[in-house]
Amino acid sequence: MTHHPVEKTSLTLLGLGAMGTALARTWLTAGHPLTVWNRTPARAAALAAEGATVAESAADAVAANALVVVCLLDDPSVQDVLTGTDLTGKDLVNLTTGTPAQARARAEWTRTRGARYLDGGIMAVPPMIGGAQPGGYVLYSGSRELFEEHEQTLRVPAGTRYVGEDAGFAALHDVALLSAMYGMFAGAAHAFALIRKEDVDPATFAPLLADWLVAMAPAVHQTADQLRSGDYTKGVVSNLAMQVAGIPTFLRTAEQQGVSTELLSPYFALMRRRLAEGSGEEDLTGLIDLLVH
Ligand code: FVH
Numbered sequence: 001m002t003h004h005p006v007e008k009t010s011l012t013l014l015g016l017g018a019m020g021t022a023l024a025r026t027w028l029t030a031g032h033p034l035t036v037w038n039r040t041p042a043r044a045a046a047l048a049a050e051g052a053t054v055a056e057s058a059a060d061a062v063a064a065n066a067l068v069v070v071c072l073l074d075d076p077s078v079q080d081v082l083t084g085t086d087l088t089g090k091d092l093v094n095l096t097t098g099t100p101a102q103a104r105a106r107a108e109w110t111r112t113r114g115a116r117y118l119d120g121g122i123m124a125v126p127p128m129i130g131g132a133q134p135g136g137y138v139l140y141s142g143s144r145e146l147f148e149e150h151e152q153t154l155r156v157p158a159g160t161r162y163v164g165e166d167a168g169f170a171a172l173h174d175v176a177l178l179s180a181m182y183g184m185f186a187g188a189a190h191a192f193a194l195i196r197k198e199d200v201d202p203a204t205f206a207p208l209l210a211d212w213l214v215a216m217a218p219a220v221h222q223t224a225d226q227l228r229s230g231d232y233t234k235g236v237v238s239n240l241a242m243q244v245a246g247i248p249t250f251l252r253t254a255e256q257q258g259v260s261t262e263l264l265s266p267y268f269a270l271m272r273r274r275l276a277e278g279s280g281e282e283d284l285t286g287l288i289d290l291l292v293h
Pocket residue numbers: 015016017018019020021038039040043071072073074076077080081095096097098122123124125126
């Protein structure tokens with residue numbers, strides 16, 4: 001029996017920054033014919049040596065393939081690059097980080113130019129692209145047909161998670177997840193600050209911190225359950241009243257260690273506000289309602 005190699009989809013990639021270059025390498029390695037373009041042409045040289053076709057202009061790069069992926073700095077750079085290209089009949093996948101509103105506007109802009117649109121939010125740093133470091137994936141939203149048609153190709157750099165037809169949803173999930181990450185980094189920064197001037201090795205402390213954050217992470221499932229049911233007292237283990245009673249300990253310790261409370265104080269203020277509303281038996285879930293205008 002003769003085996004015919006499966007033909008790999010050819011595609012175009014606009015933008016060869018740190019992320020674009022990592023993406024490009026995975027498609028080349030997997031045998032996808034790839035046309036690339038970058039504003040600064042020198043960044044394409046290494047990829048050309050690895051088999052990429054380098055287009056003279058963004059318009060030429062778009063013309064080369066039906067599937068066009070963009071990974072640029074921000075939405076204005078996407079506008080700069082795509083202006084003057086002919087998108088008629090193309091499938092545009094935009095992996096540039098932006099707001100949900102920008103993604104929705106870009107989807108409409110693309111539709112009026114006769115193309116299908118898929119927005120992507122990359123939940124990975126460049127070393128996670130191509131599987132060298134595990135855990136990375138890309139959120140997608142927008143045209144379901146486009147996603148399903150090209151999923152095999154899109155799955156080459158990282159896992160895929162399709163989150164809905166609303167083009168803004170990938171960006172919404174992306175920003176929500178990254179916001180949680182910054183909250184975690186803020187907590188970690190405060191923790192390291194507390195031990196900074198003591199005889200505690202940060203390298204010894206780090207595994208304790210990482211394990212603790214991992215142990216606490218599943219609490220988000222209880223939060224989701226409480227938000228769904230509307231009952232913020234459901235399954236409460238450590239209620240708000242008890243936690244607010246502990247706040248002076250955190251503030252005094254920070255003061256004694258010579259550490260600013262500017263990262264923690266806004267959260268403590270919300271906890272106290274919610275308690276003042278008579279929600280002492282609740283979990284911390286009620287704070288979410290204080291944030292939403
Ligand atoms: N790198 C990361 O860790 C994060 C991980 C999560 C997702 N982000 C987002 O990915 C987009 C691209 O990020 P990047 O890391 O590739 O960024 P840079 O290395 O800074 O490359 C930027 C590329 O954009 C081109 N560019 C910028 N402005 C323009 C413009 N006005 N016209 C044309 N191209 C433009 C730039 O070209 P050049 O400077 O080489 O000429 C690069 O190709 C981004 O949305 C992250 O948030 C990455």
